[in-house]
Amino acid sequence: MRQHGIATRLLSIYDASIFSLAAFAQTLPHPQYLIPPSIDPLADKNIELPKDEVEKVYEEFKLDRVRPILLQVSRFDRFKDPIGVIRAYRMAKQSNHSLQLVLAGGSADDDPEGEAVLREVQAETAGDPDMHVLLLPPDAHLTINALQRAADVVMQKSLKEGFGLTVTEAMWKGKPVIGGDVGGIRLQIVNHHTGFLVKTPEGAALRIRYLLAREDKLRELGAKAKAFVQENFLITRQLREHLTLMLALLNAGQDRINLSNGNSGVS
Structure with a gap:
């Protein structure tokens, strides 16, 4: 007390x-x-990339350009459930044998379990040339951008989540996202419209198979995802809401704020 x-x-x-x-x-x-967070579409992680920049990640990480790519970008953390993503990939691959998985990220300085989780992931993926574990530096923004653009389906199978801007970033690239039904992911993924919300690896595998078997639906959800981010999660919206909040606090108690003459007097 x-x-x-x-x-x-x-x-x-x-x-x-x-x-x-x-x-x-x-x-x-x-x-x-x-006031939800947002992304900056002019930042390195989100800008449009020329085709040759995307091509570089295929070469650098030995990815097949023709076969579908499943991607999760997140630090190696138990709450991001990388082992669950691997399980979903393996189940989905029983139907689509050409599927590739990329787990890209790093570890947080304040997460003592990060190294242990990375070792578990590396052990789980050993022996499968179609699973790629990428330990990226914190400033690998252009690389992450290119990987998201190269991916066919993006995962964010979190068990706990704050907001999850990696979901926003992938949606901005026109990718359908399969995300954990937690935290801010629920605010971004409109189930069956901009992606899918899931709770288990089995549910994730079902949605992966569905999207890869229906290219028209994959493109439809991706287009809706980008439009949803443009309307709701760009930095221009966040800036407008912060400025509106400041104006409201400066004029607390007023019934109406008049902006027509550039002043904040009561109309």
Whole structure:
């Protein structure tokens, strides 16, 4: 109780708090606002790439240009469930023997289990030339961009998740995403419209097989995914909402804010 009282006093000096999801909100002594994160379409990870930049990742990581690629980009963390992704890939491959899997990412400095998870993933993938485990540096933004553009289907099979901007990034490239039914992934993936929400490797494998067997549906969901990001998760929307929030706080208690003359007086 004493710690709660101290926290309340410290927080009372602030005018508001911002959360990315309603589920993360807390009991606080001031107003709370929901503003989801966003991506910058002009950043290296999201800009349009010339075809030769995408071609480089096929050569560098020995990927077959013709056969379908299943990709997950995330740090090697148990909550990202890379072992579950491997299980889903193996089940899906029973129907599509040409499938390739790419697990690309790194480890977080504050995650002592990261190295252990990476070793488990490497052990699980050993002996299968169609599974590629890529340990990338933190600044490999163009490489991740190219991998997402080269992929046919993108996974983010998280067991726990904050918001999951890797989902946003893949959707921005017009890729259908199969994601864990958790956290901010639920806010981005409209089930059966911009991708699929799943809870198990079996469910993920079912959706992988479905998309690879129906190229028209794969392209349809990918196009819807990109449009959904353009409407909801670009930095221009986030900036607008932050500026609107600041204006509202500066004019607290006013019934109406008039912006027609560039001032924030009451109309």
